[in-house]
Amino acid sequence: xxxxxxxxxxxxxxxxxxxxxxxxxxxxxxxxxxxxxHYHCIVPDLPEHGLSNYEINFSIKGSxxxxxxxxxxxxxxxxxxxxxxxxxxxxxxxxLSMKPDLIDFAIINSALVRPISYAKKLIEPSxxxxxxxxxxxxxxxxxxxxxxxxxDCFEKYxxxxxxxxxxxxxxxxxxNMSFEIPKDFREANGKILVTVGERxxxxxxxxxxxxxxxxxxxxxxxxxxxxxxxxxxxxEVFNHMVETWxxxxxxxxxxxxxx
Numbered sequence: 001x002x003x004x005x006x007x008x009x010x011x012x013x014x015x016x017x018x019x020x021x022x023x024x025x026x027x028x029x030x031x032x033x034x035x036x037x038h039y040h041c042i043v044p045d046l047p048e049h050g051l052s053n054y055e056i057n058f059s060i061k062g063s064x065x066x067x068x069x070x071x072x073x074x075x076x077x078x079x080x081x082x083x084x085x086x087x088x089x090x091x092x093x094x095x096l097s098m099k100p101d102l103i104d105f106a107i108i109n110s111a112l113v114r115p116i117s118y119a120k121k122l123i124e125p126s127x128x129x130x131x132x133x134x135x136x137x138x139x140x141x142x143x144x145x146x147x148x149x150x151x152d153c154f155e156k157y158x159x160x161x162x163x164x165x166x167x168x169x170x171x172x173x174x175x176n177m178s179f180e181i182p183k184d185f186r187e188a189n190g191k192i193l194v195t196v197g198e199r200x201x202x203x204x205x206x207x208x209x210x211x212x213x214x215x216x217x218x219x220x221x222x223x224x225x226x227x228x229x230x231x232x233x234x235x236e237v238f239n240h241m242v243e244t245w246x247x248x249x250x251x252x253x254x255x256x257x258x259x
Contacts, residue, residue, distance in 0.1 A: 003066050004051035005044035007074075009037050014079040017042045017071060019088025021229075022172045023164070024147065025050025027156050028085070031235035036243075039081075042074060046091065048168045050160065058168065060087075060175050064094035071102060081105040081246060085231055086112075087172065090179045093211070096192070097182035105246050106192045110200060110228055113207040116177045123173045131166045148233035186215050193245055194220035194258065199227040205258075212258050220258030221251055 006026060016039045018029040026043040027050075033041055045052035046063050056062065071080060080103050084092035089111035096106060133139040140158045149157045192215060196208040205222070212220035223230050231238045244250050251257075 002047065002052070002056050003044040003070060005042055005070060008033050008041040008043070009039050011040045013039045014081060015040045015042065015071070015075050016081045016083065017044070017067070019044070019067065019082065019084035019091050020046065020049065021086035021088055021147070022176055023049075023143075023161065023169075024149070024157060025052075025160060027153060028149075028232060029083075030153075032083070032231065032239060035235070035239040040074075040078070042070065044070060046088065048164075048172070054165075054168075058171050058175065060090050060094050060179055063091045064098055067091065068095055068099055068102065079104045081107075083107040083109070083231075083242065084111070085109045086228065087176055090176065093179075093185055094182060096188035096190075097184040100184070100188045101190075103188075104190045106188075106190060107242055107245075108192065108194045108211060109230060110196055110204055111194075111207060111211065112176060112204060113179060113181045113210050114203050115180050116203070120174055120177045123177065124170050127166055127170050127173070131169070134164070135162050146228065148227070148229035150232070153232075181210060181214050185211075188215055188217065190217065191249075192218040193242075193251075194218050195223055195230065196220070196258075197226040197228060197230055198222050198224045198256075204228070209258050219251070221255040222258060224254060224256070 016036055020026055020028045025045045029043050047056045048054055048058040082092050082103050089108045092106055092108055140161050144154055144157050194208050194211045196204050208220050212218045226233055
C-alpha cells in the first residue's frame, strides 16, 4: 500500500474514509475522528502529503486508484461512506467515476470542477518566485487562515508546509486547476451530498452546481456564512449535518439547496 493511513473507532461498524485537501494531511479530520467513534474510520495521507510524502508523485487519478485499493481491502462488505474536502473531493469524484458501485454515501465538499486554464500557465513561474515565502511563519499564518486552520493545528500545518517541495506544489496545483468532471461520474450510484460555502468564490459555487447537474443521485447545498473549509471552521455543525443526512436524509432548513 503506497498510502500511509490510520484507523480509528469501531472496526465492526460501517466504514468512513476521509480525504484531506491540498497542502494539509490527515490531521485536518481530527475533530471528525473524535466525533465518529462509533464508525470504522480510516484517514489516509494522499501522495506527497503528510506521512505518505514522496513515495509516489501526486495525481488525482493515481490517488483515486490507491484509495480504491484501500477501500477494497478494508470494507469487507460494509457500508462505505466517503468524505472529501477540496483536493480530496476531486479525488472522490474521480473514484465515483471509476468505481460507480463502491460507495454508499459520498460527501463532496468544495470541489473545483471548472478548469482554470489561464491560472495553470502561471503556476510554475509563480511558485518558483514565491516558494521561499512558505517557510515564513507570517505567510503560513495567512495561508492557514484562508483554510480555517485553528491555532492548535497551525504548528502541524507549518511543519508540513516547510517539508513540501516546489515540484510537489506545482503538481498539486496543476492537477487541482485542470480537473473537470469525468464523463463516467454520471453513472455513480449511492447517495451524494455536494456542499459549498456561501463565502466561497463564484467558480466554486458554479462547480457545485455542475456536479449536482451531472448526477441524478446528487443533492447540493450552500452552507451559510462560511468560506472554504466548513469541516475545519465549524466541525460540530459539519459533523451533525453529515450524520443526520446519512441516517435520515435531512439537511438544515437554513441551507440553500443548489438547483
